[in-house]
Every structure is written in structure tokens, then in C-alpha cells.
Amino acid sequence: xxxxxxxxxxxxxxxxxxxxxxxxxxxxxxxxxxxxxxxxxxxxxxxxxxxxxxxxxxxxxxxxxxxxxxxxxxxxxxxxxxxxxxxxxxxxxxxxxxxxxxxxxxxxxxxxxxxxxxxxxxxxxxxxxxxxxxxxxxxxxxxxxxxxxxxxxxxxxxxxxxxxxxxxxxxxxxxxxxxxxxxxxxxxxxxxxxxxxxxxxxx
Numbered sequence: 001x002x003x004x005x006x007x008x009x010x011x012x013x014x015x016x017x018x019x020x021x022x023x024x025x026x027x028x029x030x031x032x033x034x035x036x037x038x039x040x041x042x043x044x045x046x047x048x049x050x051x052x053x054x055x056x057x058x059x060x061x062x063x064x065x066x067x068x069x070x071x072x073x074x075x076x077x078x079x080x081x082x083x084x085x086x087x088x089x090x091x092x093x094x095x096x097x098x099x100x101x102x103x104x105x106x107x108x109x110x111x112x113x114x115x116x117x118x119x120x121x122x123x124x125x126x127x128x129x130x131x132x133x134x135x136x137x138x139x140x141x142x143x144x145x146x147x148x149x150x151x152x153x154x155x156x157x158x159x160x161x162x163x164x165x166x167x168x169x170x171x172x173x174x175x176x177x178x179x180x181x182x183x184x185x186x187x188x189x190x191x192x193x194x195x196x197x198x199x200x201x202x203x
Contacts, residue, residue, distance in 0.1 A: 002201035003178040004134050005060055005093045012128030018116045020104025025120035027128060030057060030096040034068075043098050052101040054117060056084030060093040060135075074101070086121040090130060097121045136176035137141065138163060143197040145171050150192040158185050173200070 011028035027045055030036045036057050044053050056069035067088075071081030083097045099120045108116060139160075145153050151173060155162060160175040177185050182201065189197055 001180040002060065002135060003090055004132055006091050006130055006132050007094045008092065008125070009129040009131045012124050014120060014127055016116065017104075017119050017122055018112065019106040019108055021106065021108065021116070022102040022104065023116050023120040024100040024102075024198050025124040026098045026100075027098055027121060027124040028098075030059070031094050032059070036096050036137075039096055040098065043100065047100040049102075050100045051103045052079065053098060054079035054083060054101070055096060055098040056080050056087060056121075057096040058084070058087050058093050065093055065191050074113060074117075075110055078110050079117045082114045082118040083121050086118055086125065088124060092130070093193035097124070131144075135179055136161065138174060138176050138202040139181045139182070139185070140200045140202055141173045141175065141197055143171050143173075143193065147171075147193050147197055151189065151197055154185070154189050154192045158188060160185065164175065 006072070008027060008029055011026065014025045015028070016023050028039060030039060040053070042054060042111065047053060052072045052074050054070060054072040054074060057067065059066040067084060067085040071077070071079045079099065083099055087097055089097055099117050141151055145167060148171060151171075155173065155175055158177065160177045163174040163176055165174075166172045186199055189199055
């Protein structure tokens with residue numbers, strides 16, 4: 001189970017030229033397939049006069065990332081896969097890379113295209129900033145006020161981040177823990193409170 005992942009801090013871009021063809025790479029954060037489609041449409045509109053708008057992406061999922069790529073009219077395997085491989089080499093997630101090609105009149109061949117598309121993404125990544133983000137799962141804990149000491153002790157022993165605490169007839173604490181620590185935290189809470197506290201994973 002993944003607790004941390006690598007991604008890019010902000011959108012970045014780069015331009016390279018090969019035999020009069022111009023390659024413009026846009027690398028940007030994207031957290032869903034819907035967001036990817038929106039960004040692709042935006043870039044297609046921006047470069048409406050380009051012959052090819054190719055892309056690759058990686059989204060976080062278990063047990064394997066969700067990946068996709070498109071050659072957008074280039075020879076099969078010459079563009080989208082090369083773009084995706086640059087993201088895989090850096091083990092980036094929640095990221096979309098788009099490369100726009102303006103054809104310069106000289107064919108590059110399959111090998112030349114593979115290198116050009118990959119190099120354009122590499123240049124954009126080198127200009128940007130790769131960061132590591134932590135994943136958290138939010139848990140809601142419901143308990144009677146007399147269990148406050150046991151619940152808070154469990155929270156602190158496991159380094160859970162307290163999001164908020166509300167006291168009423170029944171107290172509620174919302175905490176965040178790494179995904180891999182949910183089961184262990186649940187076991188510790190059950191033991192500390194004699195199974196009298198109730199825990200729910202928040203969607």
C-alpha cells in the first residue's frame with residue numbers, strides 16, 4: 001500500500017526542435033481522468049493548427065497505477081509510449097504530459113520520433129520541480145466522553161494527525177493516518193477502549 005508518491009509541483013513546459021519540426025511539451029498535475037480530458041481539450045484548442053497532440057499520463061491506483069497514452073496520428077508506439085516512459089522513469093503519479101508537434105516538412109523516422117517526444121518531456125521535467133506528497137486516510141472516531149483519555153492516547157501514540165474534535169452527547173474525533181496504518185490504528189483503538197469506540201473510514 002502506498003503512503004507517499006512523487007509528482008510535479010506545478011505545470012511546466014519546454015520546446016525543442018528536430019529537423020525543422022517543433023515539439024512543445026506541457027507537463028502538468030492531473031488527479032482524475034476527467035481533469036486529463038479537460039486539459040487535453042484546452043491544449044488542443046490552444047494548438048488547433050498543430051498536426052499532432054500526443055500525450056501520456058499516470059494516476060495513482062492500487063495495486064497498479066492507471067496509465068494511458070495516445071500517438072494522435074503518429075506511427076504506433078513512436079510518441080505516446082515514449083512520453084509515458086519518461087513519467088515512469090521518474091515514478092511520477094497524478095501527472096499528464098502532452099507534446100504538440102508542428103511538422104517541419106522532414107520525416108524523422110520511428111527512432112527519431114521516439115527520441116524527440118521523449119526528449120521534449122525530459123526537458124520539461126528538468127525545468128520543473130518534482131516533489132513527494134504524503135497520502136492520508138481520514139478516520140472518524142465516535143466515543144463517549146469518558147473514553148477521551150484512551151482515544152487521545154491512541155491517537156498520539158500512533159502519530160495520527162488530528163483534523164478536528166467535537167464534543168456532544170457523543171464525542172467525535174476526525175484524524176488522518178497513512179493508508180498502511182489504518183488496520184493497526186483500528187486494532188489499537190479497539191484494545192484501548194475495550195471495543196467501545198466506533199471508527200469509520202471517511203470517503
